[in-house]
Amino acid sequence: MKGCYVAKSPLAASRELDGEVFIMSSVNSTLFTLNDVASLIWKSADGATSLQEIVENKICAEFEVEPSTAFADAEYLVAELVGHGVLLVADHPIEPPSLFARKKS
Amino acid sequence: MHRSRGATDQSTSDPFEGIGFLVYQPIPFIDQMFAVAHLPHSFLERTHQMPNVALLAEVHTVMVEIGGTPIRLYGESACFLSMARDRYIGFLNPGSRPRIDLRVDVVSRPNADQEDLRVVREGGLWSAERGDFRLDWDPGSSSGRLQLELNAYSLDTALRIMHTIVLAEQWGFLLHAASVVRGRRAFLFFGPSGSGKTTVSRVAPPDVTLLTDEISYVRRDADHHMAYGTPFTGELAKSGENISAHIAALYQLVKAPANRLVPMNAADAARALLGNVLFFAEDPHLVTLIFQSVCDLVCQLPVYRLEFVPDQTIWDLIQ
Numbered sequence: 001m002k003g004c005y006v007a008k009s010p011l012a013a014s015r016e017l018d019g020e021v022f023i024m025s026s027v028n029s030t031l032f033t034l035n036d037v038a039s040l041i042w043k044s045a046d047g048a049t050s051l052q053e054i055v056e057n058k059i060c061a062e063f064e065v066e067p068s069t070a071f072a073d074a075e076y077l078v079a080e081l082v083g084h085g086v087l088l089v090a091d092h093p094i095e096p097p098s099l100f101a102r103k104k105s
Numbered sequence: 106m107h108r109s110r111g112a113t114d115q116s117t118s119d120p121f122e123g124i125g126f127l128v129y130q131p132i133p134f135i136d137q138m139f140a141v142a143h144l145p146h147s148f149l150e151r152t153h154q155m156p157n158v159a160l161l162a163e164v165h166t167v168m169v170e171i172g173g174t175p176i177r178l179y180g181e182s183a184c185f186l187s188m189a190r191d192r193y194i195g196f197l198n199p200g201s202r203p204r205i206d207l208r209v210d211v212v213s214r215p216n217a218d219q220e221d222l223r224v225v226r227e228g229g230l231w232s233a234e235r236g237d238f239r240l241d242w243d244p245g246s247s248s249g250r251l252q253l254e255l256n257a258y259s260l261d262t263a264l265r266i267m268h269t270i271v272l273a274e275q276w277g278f279l280l281h282a283a284s285v286v287r288g289r290r291a292f293l294f295f296g297p298s299g300s301g302k303t304t305v306s307r308v309a310p311p312d313v314t315l316l317t318d319e320i321s322y323v324r325r326d327a328d329h330h331m332a333y334g335t336p337f338t339g340e341l342a343k344s345g346e347n348i349s350a351h352i353a354a355l356y357q358l359v360k361a362p363a364n365r366l367v368p369m370n371a372a373d374a375a376r377a378l379l380g381n382v383l384f385f386a387e388d389p390h391l392v393t394l395i396f397q398s399v400c401d402l403v404c405q406l407p408v409y410r411l412e413f414v415p416d417q418t419i420w421d422l423i424q
Contacts, residue, residue, distance in 0.1 A: 013393040015400040017371040024379075024396040026389035031379060033127045033372070 001075050006054075007047030007094040012086035014042070025086050032086065037063060037070075038077050045087060047094030051078065168201050169193045169264065172322045172333040172349075174271055175201035176264065178251075180209035185255055192257045193336050195347045205267060206248040215239045215252040224266055224386040233266045233385065235259075240266065261337060265320065266385050273391040276398045277324030279383040282355070283339075284316040284332045285309060286346075290353035291332035292423055293321050294411070295381045300358040301415055303340040308417040317345040320383065323352070323402070330402055354407045356423075361412035366422050374408035375400055 008014065014023045021039040023032040034042055037059060044054045051074060059070045081087035088094055166179045167189045175198060178189055186209075190197065216234045224233040231249075233240040238259040242249030253259040269279050282295035283302035294305045306318035316322075316332055319339030324331055330352045334345035357369065357377045369377065378399050384392070413419040 011389055013396045015375075015397070017375055017400060017403065020372040022372070022375060022396075022400070024392065026392040026396075029384075029392055031376070033376070 001078065001089070002050075002052045002071065004051050004078075004089050004091055005047055005049070005093050006041070006045040006051055006078055007088045007090075007096070008042070008045050009086050009088050023081075023086050025084055027085050030084060032081070032084070037073070041074055041077060042081075042087075047088070047096060051075075166199075167193070167197065168199050168203060169196055170198040170201050170347075171196050171264070171268060171335055172272070172277075172324060174204050174268065176205045176207060176267065177203035178207050178209050180211070182209070182211040182255070185209055185211050188255065188257055189260060192260065195334075195344050196336050204247060204271070205242070207242070207267075208248075208250045210250070210252045211255050212252050213254060215254070222262070222385060226386065226388050231270060231386070233263065235262070238263055242267065244270075265337065265383065268322070269384050270386060270388075270391065272322070272324060273384070273394045273398075275324055276394070276401070277322070278395050278398055280321040280323055280378070281319070281381040281383060282321040283318045284321040284345075286314040286316060286332075286348060286350045287312060287423065289350055291316065291350040292353055293323070293332060293355040294358050295321070295355060295378065296358035297381070301360055301413065302358065304415045305358065305413075305419060306341055308415070308419065310417065310420050313420070314348065315341075315343065315345050316348070318343065325398070325401070330406060352406055354409060355402075356409050356411035359410055359412045360415060362414065363412070364414055364418055364422055365412040367410040367412065369408045369410055371400075371403045371408075374403040377410075378403060378408070 011026050012023050013026055014021060021034040021042055023034070023042070040058050040062065041054055044058050052071070055071045055074050056067060059065065059074065060067050063070070078087060078089060082089050165181065165186060166177060167186050168175050168177050169189065178186070180186065214236060216236050216239050219234045220236050222233070222235045224231070229243070229245060231242040231244065237256060238251065238253035240249060240251050240263045251263050253263065265279060272278055280293065280295055281297065282293045283306045284291055284293045285306065294302055296302060303318045306315055309315065316334040317337055318341040320335050320337035322333040322335050324333070331349050332352050333349040334347045336344040338344055355378070379396070382395060382399060384395055411419070411422065
């Protein structure tokens, strides 16, 4: 999963309240709240930045952690959020849904 | 977990304690509370009230206006229309232009096989069904058909479903909460069944006007969040007044040995409120709108945890 790209699903709504990130799955109304590190991954999930870059340039830069540990945790988070349909993952950059829709039309 | 003071200053970075997240399994968007068996009394056992004289000429039509959204019910069953007039006596407005036209047919067990409530949008058409009713509604033509048993609570449920859908598009929602007006401002008291909504309403002083003891109607109008009266009653079995007011504050009800008011931050308030929002439809767009509406509300209005002794002293804290 190191070279994979992650992006927020259009089926997820998110808000930051008091520094806490809330994500609502619009498919089944499941609510997620993220801690600081998970929030950093969520905010960085722009479809253009690889998970490896996020871990190395964001998480390891801000927190005292070994890259291998951070990456293992990040993989777990991504797998969970992908499983709930609020995060998208691909082995190539992911275009934002709105841009994709515009191109098609 | 503490964030470092600067990403470039490695000496100040904080220990990594893992990537954490909490999952709140589907926010209930309560629907089970509307099972007929949970409702306080049968409409048909109620004494008939004096009908609105203006409505006598419109035997086959009833215009029910809740939250400023008129829904016209029409059909051939005089019994049903009489029941509807009685049930929504404070919320009838025959002069309104209907937002939705609903033909009503009284049938026996229209959906015998559908025990659980199901609300879906397919091909632009809404349908809602449960054992005791079936609702089909086309938002495009603002018209629909309701088949139900001759039961006021089936009608209540169908109307609530329609209002949740209409409200979502208007930055509003129904909340499992009692609400009142005091000094021209609205106060909402939310919590699950048994949390004290009816108690708070029952012990309210004379200067308090009840909007509802069970289902609050919330909508953002221009720059303000408003609460509207509803006829949807809880144990108090008393319809709210058909008035509205700016919301001043919301309170999460928690029974305790002493009265205490604890301000909630926006994150805690959102978590608490989302668990009490009523929404029935499996519709990603509307779920997103309601989520954003609740987040907006907690950013703009004070929300408190209200620990209270179930007596009238609670009202000393509500000003």
